[in-house]
Amino acid sequence: MRTALVLLLLLALAAVPGSLVPQEGRQPAQAADFRRRYPDLAPVLDGLGFFDVYASPWFAAVYLLLFVSLAGCIVPRTRQYVRTLRSRPPAAPSRLDRLPQHAARTASADRDQALRAAADLLRRRRFRVVVDLEGNGSVAAEKGYLREAGNLVFHAALFGLLIALAVGSLFGTTGQKLVLEGDSFTNTLTQYDDFTPGTLASAGSLKPFGFRLKGFSATYQRGGPQRGTASSFVARLSYTEREGGRARDARVEVNKPLEVDGSKVFLVGHGYAPVVTVRDGKGEVAWRGPAAFLPQDGNLTSVGVVKAPDALDRKGKRDGLGFTGLFLPTVQLTKNGWLSSFPATDDPVLVLTAHHGDLGMDSGRPQNVYQLDSSRMTQFRDADGSPFARALRPGDRMKLPGGAGSLTFDGVKQWASFQIARNPSNATALWSSVAMGLGLCASLFVRRRRVWVRVEPMLGGRVRIVVAGLDPGGTERTAGEVVELADELRDRFPALRATTPDVNVPEPLEEQK
Structure with missing residues (x-):
């Protein structure tokens, strides 16, 4: 990706002479006048291909290298993305209460029943869910895969846009x-x-x-x-x-x-x-x-x-x-x-x-x-x-x-x-630009996050439901989502007696100030 960004910058810099020096193909009169006014500079610029920048070998070389670099970026990342979609969400950590965003509620319920209810609520929130009823029992959920999909769509659309520009230059x-x-x-x-x-x-x-x-x-x-x-x-x-x-x-x-x-x-x-x-x-x-x-x-x-x-x-x-x-x-x-x-x-x-x-x-x-x-x-x-x-x-x-x-x-x-x-590639360029915009929006606004639920048996037929979330951005929205999920589970399985919930949610920035 770093190489592709450098080449994209080089391509932008390589196009600068095309806007400063009149191009033979599109502005023949202005190019001839430029040669007359600068007789000493014109041969040097001509040797560098500045009078026909977009058909010069060095511009084509940067263009082709950008193609290769983008292909080398998109293909392995697509493979990795497919493997990630096929894999299970990561298992729940042993101590959920150590995560910065967690909430705990006490309820009267069967452990397996509570885990299945948690899985059902998470699926309604469009999480990918895996339920583990063995051992201590837990639910692992993950969402936000559209972020990486948007990133891949953006780069694939950029690749398509470059192809459209090349086709337009060749056949337009x-x-x-x-x-x-x-x-x-x-x-x-x-x-x-x-x-x-x-x-x-x-x-x-x-x-x-x-x-x-x-x-x-x-x-x-x-x-x-x-x-x-x-x-x-x-x-x-x-x-x-x-x-x-x-x-x-x-x-x-x-x-x-x-x-x-x-x-x-x-x-x-x-x-x-x-x-x-x-x-x-x-x-x-x-x-x-x-x-x-x-x-x-x-x-x-x-x-x-x-x-x-x-x-x-x-x-x-x-x-x-x-x-x-x-x-x-x-x-x-x-x-x-x-x-x-x-x-x-x-x-x-x-x-x-x-x-x-x-x-x-x-x-x-x-x-x-x-x-x-x-x-x-x-x-x-x-x-x-x-x-x-x-x-x-x-x-x-x-x-x-x-x-x-x-x-x-x-x-x-x-x-x-x-x-x-x-330009026979206008439609391709248009839809590639639209796809780039959609992919960029998805990569900027979709958040990758994980949620785990563990149900721990207690005395008297009660269980302790612990919900924890992990968000790389550490946003307050994930903290609120964790609390909402814990409250919904508590409402499904009311506690036998009033208990003090164990909640650890980051305070809003204004309250911290």
Whole structure:
């Protein structure tokens, strides 16, 4: 057990780097940024496996050793517990009146009859009872075996929880998807913005469901110290459990996911997507639609790009257009620049600057759809040589210098970001946690205790009934139980004449003080 506790502590310590260092599998962008900011430290952490802690050999070694240690703890203790259940309660000591918790009563009864009555009373109190009618005669009783059973259940459930976590890590999948209002998602690998499969999971394990974001709504506090704080986020979905299946409506809220065929769809974020129309130098529509902008603060000041790689210049040559800037749901111009003062679209403004040239989208290298690679582009400039930038409200149009084209701000849509997670061991983990709680309660609150009764013959047909108890905790409850049992036996067999009972019961703490 000591080894298992040490390994459990080591496992907790081993998980600390996973919360301090961005993990490649789940936070690739943050991990790349960490490498750029700490070029000297990153190779050392990479060699130690800190960028993928939970798949590192040393973490797996601690995990497996904990498995072995728990198995080595549970198996022998279970055998010992079974042997204890099969054994008889220990025989009564020769001098019960030497035990700290004992009581004696005098009654008129047959010895064997008194012993059988004592055994009957103890069985009603759920004791395991053994009656010895030979020799001096005694009753031995014991209860509280549920304490060790709870201890074993706790450790077995912990073992099951570790197995569930391992199965989830091996076969579970997690992915992220940003969905615009009116757009759909199908649970296939190519649809994900970011996908993290388990070690042994594959794209073939994805369940064939899909959904469409019918609408998204958010409400915010309008006044008081909590102004701008979100009151609710609601995504209205229409989903199908399989291709060609019947569509059903559902509402997804924070901490209220949609569960479809073992997968859970969580609402994890939202933002705005300005709807724009880009025309090139020939006056043709080079790109039209919503462009998702990513929030940067609590008031949803958002950054984003608009790309029109197939735009043509006035001579008909390909000259891609790229726009980058801010979307402000409620505009506020401060000395620090453009900001949003409220997350709702009370006064939306789109602030953009423009580039033209090669966007690099045909280079074969992967690009971030939310960033503009301007390394091979030229920024438009005003007549005075300053960077070209304009602030647009819905319906406004921005004309590019030299007749290179234009951009029209048509309106605003919303988007919602979802996490789609599937863990085949969720039920096992849940019931293991419940069993751990029940086992821990039993091991903490159930007391192991023993009770003995001896009946000693006296003159005149009387007997002296001695009841004694032993409780490792030495609680007053056991002392009271001993007295209650002695009184019940006396009531069954009244004494021939008044006698002074011999009782030794610890005084309550308050009286001792």
